Amino acid sequence: MAFVKNAWYVAGWSGEFEHQLHRVKILDEDLVVYRTSTGEVAALKDRCPHKLLPLSKGRLIDDRIECGYHGTTFGADGRCTRIPGQPRIPPTACVRAFPIHERHGIVWVWMGDADKVDTSTVFDLPQISDPAWDGHQGDALHIKSSYINVAENLVDPAHVTYVHPTTLGSASHANVPVEYETKGDPILAYRWIRNAPPIPFFAQFDMFEGNVDRWQYFYLHLPSTAVVDFGSADADPDSTEDRRHEGVRMFSLHFLTPVSANYTIDRWMHIRNTRVGDEEFARALDESFRAAFAEDKDILEAVQVEEEKPPTGSRIQLSIDQACIAYRARIAKLAEAEQL
């Protein structure tokens, strides 16, 4: 499946970039990324147009990159500023520069046409900067699977029962139907499990005395950012969707970077409305997330291996696939529109 180019993708957490050269691969394209002396992040195509040496193998001199082979030098805007031994700089001596936008500790890069850049579409979520909520950055999980497979998994409540039986799910809700809203952006899949024991993830912290009402809301923002809103509240026949904030509520955020056709980095973090400021609790939660996401990785990598084999036999679609089918169709449509 083709990539959607006109979109913001995550280059890394803000903390990953210093005043030195980093190579970052996104949509099969190598970028050299660095923070300038004024604190802004710059991203250039990581390839000198002379002998093709990656610029990331050169030296950062002030805010310019000097190629490590013959000293050809480029500014943060991609324009060549010096060719040693040659006074004239040809106008073709430049490398592509990529627009960057940094928000909430995340560095986003625009991979598409320069004239379509729109910073208003950079992902945002009000709770990230709400003092009533607390958050914690997790890991950069490397998954040898397409971002399509990884994203589908993040708009799919039904897998939780079988992939995460000892962490995020429990067998008791295998047959609870899932609801879908597939027209908007984000695409949404969700379900409520009423009056059931807490899942192991919460049970370990002794947060509830009896049964709970639980919810899972999987929001998938195109092309590849997911927000999983899940939580529990003491079982109550009168509770409704809009009272989720009264319970223990968490968002697990997943910023997917499509590295290549079959390799994805999932940078994940959580935010929560509970035990705000409790760093130890945050770390313990992340330990549980880490264990659960390793279970996803295992499944997703095995699926990728199968997908790359010659197709044999017919495939089936299930009623739980509604959000996934909509997601694939919309990605395909966006990618196709870019080819026109």
Next chain:
Amino acid sequence: MAFVKNAWYVAGWSGEFEHQLHRVKILDEDLVVYRTSTGEVAALKDRCPHKLLPLSKGRLIDDRIECGYHGTTFGADGRCTRIPGQPRIPPTACVRAFPIHERHGIVWVWMGDADKVDTSTVFDLPQISDPAWDGHQGDALHIKSSYINVAENLVDPAHVTYVHPTTLGSASHANVPVEYETKGDPILAYRWIRNAPPIPFFAQFDMFEGNVDRWQYFYLHLPSTAVVDFGSADADPDSTEDRRHEGVRMFSLHFLTPVSANYTIDRWMHIRNTRVGDEEFARALDESFRAAFAEDKDILEAVQVEEEKPPTGSRIQLSIDQACIAYRARIAKLAEAEQL
């Protein structure tokens, strides 16, 4: 070279299969194999038709496999018995089931058309169950070479002198001509070496006082099972082919599983008419076989590497190639007939 599909292939020794899920690859096809609670072996295509996750990554629940991604469940016959959250099971929800036949401690699987299954063609050899003979299971030798190359080596007495000079062969018989019977199944290549010292393989056990008459009969059953009948008797000008059982006689059996175009598993064992019940002797023999077959593996893997390079220069055929040429031609014909 194409595979012959309408045939029985070895999935493994009986002892390899318990009440748990094993992945087995045969003819480039992944199977999930398990023993049911009634002791029979079942084999299904190892791929869920929903998201393609290998079923071997799921759970065995009673005698059914529950997919590890969304819980879709299949019986030993390949039919879907449950889709969580969805009452209706579509008729296309099934995976291919492969016929299995177990005999003499070996699990055979039919890889071809279901309507051509014929258990009368499963390999048999009366001596395996004859109390006057004793046997010992060897190893599953993994060889990075096509099954064609491995099988050719097993209908080729002439290689023994050069590949196994310190175990199964000796330089003294390099020029003894080989006889061939290439029309039947098995294909046969054989020779007698008269009045010569015992080979190192037998000499180590002090079995003979003087010179011996030795024989090598290489039987190759289509598509890929070999029986090497070899032995020695005190040298006697009157001994004839039909008196082999009066000497020390052994069958080295090779069950070749074509895993993929360039990867073969050779499960080998021996049976013998000598020192019946002597387990220590059996182990000592297997040590010698193990050393000899490692010599074959080395040669066969080097040949495979060369075959995969672009062809350069002309090739030659020798008079010792008669059985190999017949074997290749007959495999090609069988494979071609299946394409019609």
Next chain:
Amino acid sequence: MAFVKNAWYVAGWSGEFEHQLHRVKILDEDLVVYRTSTGEVAALKDRCPHKLLPLSKGRLIDDRIECGYHGTTFGADGRCTRIPGQPRIPPTACVRAFPIHERHGIVWVWMGDADKVDTSTVFDLPQISDPAWDGHQGDALHIKSSYINVAENLVDPAHVTYVHPTTLGSASHANVPVEYETKGDPILAYRWIRNAPPIPFFAQFDMFEGNVDRWQYFYLHLPSTAVVDFGSADADPDSTEDRRHEGVRMFSLHFLTPVSANYTIDRWMHIRNTRVGDEEFARALDESFRAAFAEDKDILEAVQVEEEKPPTGSRIQLSIDQACIAYRARIAKLAEAEQL
């Protein structure tokens, strides 16, 4: 880029070949190379025409190779001398033999048409056997890059400033122009840096008290042998090109073997007119060369990786590329002429 076949290539240092079988790969072709009992080096295509087993996996018997599979035997001229069990040897039973020429401790092999062999074109350099000069064999440096990339680097004085800032170069001469002579064989690129501090390579040996005049003459002999003539003399406005021998002068020799399209072995050595007979000095120099050539390897392998990716963006040529451009064009022309 295609290989130039009608040329001498280095199979190895003389010391690499004994009376045993070595596999050597040149221009993507595997050769079995050995020294005969009369001290000459023989080279055959490393593949038995029967079952394709590499002859290097066989045995050297006197000066003939016996194949390790069925004993087919070939002489140093490539002709089959024995087929066990078969009296008649078909005329097609032979392997290609490659002409060999040994000079100055280097074994050269002719990879082209047999009727075009010309030993007068084997590389020579009078100083190698001049008692006023001394030399020292370095290493066989394996570089995962095309020989074109490696050779270009050896006719490119401009890279020294940026790739070897702490060994062979210094920033002070970045803008000193390079002169070119691109019509002859060898192709030449050179420059003089006048009245400058000695480079670190020489400074470590305290050879000069004040500033020096330095030179770099890069001679590239087609297809793939380079001589870098470099040195320094006390700064003197009257010194001229033909007085280089009065200073400290060294030749760094590079014998490139194109192993495959993206793999090259650079066997390097140095000769010098200074401290003749001082073995400790020779070893110290080689340590410095070793460090510098590792810097080239790093750059050249990164360039190869980029070259193998799909091309994106336009490339630029600089005025320092004159020798490289001429070299590529002439190699392309030679290779093309061989296709006619």
